[in-house]
Amino acid sequence: MHTLFFRVLPAALALVLLLIVATEYAVARPSRRTADIAYVPVTDPAYHPERHRLDVYAPKAASPQPRPVVVFIHGGNWNSGSKNLYTFIGRRLAKQGVVAVVINYRLAPQVQVPQMADDCARAVGWTAAHIREYGGDPDRIFVMGHSAGAGLAALLTADDRLFQRRGLGQNPIRGAILDDPAGLDMYDYLQKKQYPNDAQYLTSFGQEPAGWREVSALYHVTAGTPPYLLFVGGETYPSISSSSARFRQKLIELGHKPFYQVLPGKKHIPMVLQLYWSHNVIYQELLRFVGAGSPVTGR
Template identity: 30%
Template sequence: MVIRWIVALLGLALAALLATITFVIAWASIPPPLIPLSLLVSNFGLYLIPAGLLGLGIGAILTQRRNARTLRGVGKLVSIVAVVAMIGACFPLVASWREANRQNADLSVLGYLTGGSNSGKPLAEMSTTYATVDGTDLLLDPKLPPHASSSPRPAVVWVHGGGWSAGDRGEVPRWHQWLNDRGYAVFAIEYRLAPPPRWNQAPGDVKCAVGWVKEHAREFGVDPDRVMLAGGSAGGNLALMGGYADERVPASCPVGDTTVRAIAAFYPPADLALGYQESGDPEYARKVLRDYIGGTPEEFPDRYAAASPITYARPGVPPTLLLHGTRDHIVDYGQSELLAAKLTDAGVQHELLPIPYGDHAYDFTWGDWGTQISRQVFARFLDRHFPAA
């Protein structure tokens, strides 16, 4: 009998978890403490189905006639919650497959189950200082394709995220490897972090890195005329700033050409003042923005505008790919919609890929449905605007 009560307690705990996750799926606006569960749905939503089946199994054990009435009641409750949770889990699943169909992208269940993590560390043995600014060494890791090339390769300068105050060049190594396998050299860079405020320094560091790559192109077998920027979150913001910002945002080191041919930005903060006001996690968003800018939008409206890529969206900026989860609770999906609308008005070639139920940093799980779709859309964008050959 004791074992059955232990099973009942486990069933109730599982039911509570499944019920909370179902709430997260059903409502886009959730309390900040539940954001980790939204990330769970975003990156591991398929596993909710076996969790629901486990709940049904527990319910079947508890509803046996030989059990006490209370145990049978718990079993029925757990079973009902498990069924509802599995139905709820189908909504992100179906939405992802429908988006894949719209994008003509193939999805793999095996790839989902075996994809693994997309996190890593800097490769200290290959790190290079691309500039020293105000006593700070700015590092990058050059990552080259495994096969020799008879002609110079295109290069992707990758900018890490972390709220402008954390993170490093070791972020998302699977994207770097994926680009290497397609024939692109990758330069994963770092920049000066906040605090103190870096709104007028970090974008210049990115431009400095681009200029450095162009000046040292021959050393790495890179074509200096074929360089693009990419990054996620704060790195997406800085990638856009590095490609969009005009002479008002100079490079932080003495380099020549810093122009790029294309930009790929994952869930980027495009309008920082809007991001301060509209975030699913306002405490976090406002803290990192105050650290980066030096205060609030009311105190420094000019700084917020100067650090926002949407300010510089105009005819002639590089072709742009935006990839953003529709359930992003850190940087609202609407920010990429606003930027895409402004690019449309400016006649700039661009694409916006919505990741259904995707939360912030969805691509940190390499097998996730959204990541699988993103790889294929990114590949087509590269073939169209920044081909390797």
């Protein structure tokens, strides 16, 4: 049986991530974590005390120039996941000379994908306004995500209206790193409903096809959209591999030259777990992409 993604965070993945987090706290690291920063004012009617929070990971080593910034958006089927499970990504990015911002956002069934995208846009807006305080360069902000988070990252990069609605004159994102992205074309996916239990996604995406199209990055990319890096697991879900290939083709038709790599043998969950290792191929390409300088020494 095929499904688009895991319906809930699998117990095995949760256990592995928790062990990774425990290891992170047990080992000295050359980074400084500032945790649980509210990126939505507490006076905002939509404010959620847990989901409107982010963590910043900055290298402890001084730098003569502001560092590039990567905002990481977690996956989890649009209804689960937490920034607290991805401290290893923040630490690994900081180790390699990048200021990392790992965010939470509201989830289904409390909200639907348009509100999730708005949350992510507000987190990026906060980053543009404040990241210089942590050594980051507000003119070099990139977004990264896995699974549903990668779909949101792709949408943020392509749809400038998400930032215009929040009073930003221009989209602050300079590029996106997509790790086994989900939801690039939910308009096509939800019209077909090829797999059992696909109706579950209506909780996150709503009932209207126009809404599915509105939150699918495939329909918002233009010739002027910032560049993408796409990494796809060779053994991932068929819907992810096929939509990623169509997304790549659309970018090529628009005149882009997207970096696109299929990692042989990788399933969907290992595509994010591999980010525990600093010398992973995704980090190698990411560092070139964002223009990071020399890595920070130490673990």
